[in-house]
Amino acid sequence: MLKTIKNGAIRLDHKLILKTILIYTISLFVFSLIYYYIYKGDKHAFNTPRNQNNLDFFDFFHFSLVTQTTVGYGAMYPISNLAKIFNTIQLISIYVILIVSLL
Secondary structure, three states: OEEEOHHHOEEEOHHHHHHHHHHHHHHHHHHHHHHHHHHHHOOOOEEOHHHOOOOOHHHHHHHHHHHHOOOOOOOOEEOOHHHHHHHHHHHHHHHHHHHHHHO
């Protein structure tokens, strides 16, 4: 939780920051696994450069990281409805994590 002290300065709770980073990192890996298994079930769930058919976990880790940081390179994006749903959930969860950590 953010705490204000004298002269309007802000002091941060280090335990809360570490918990937020941990939750953020765990969600990154969870969504990477979800995307990977969606791809394993449907090779056409994601559009990729040159329509690669041999994607591995690290490709989806990168996709999840790009999504979670809201960079959005566009090198890979969801096509199937299931992939789009989880991508939307991930985007919303980023903001939920940040808002809850600031309360």
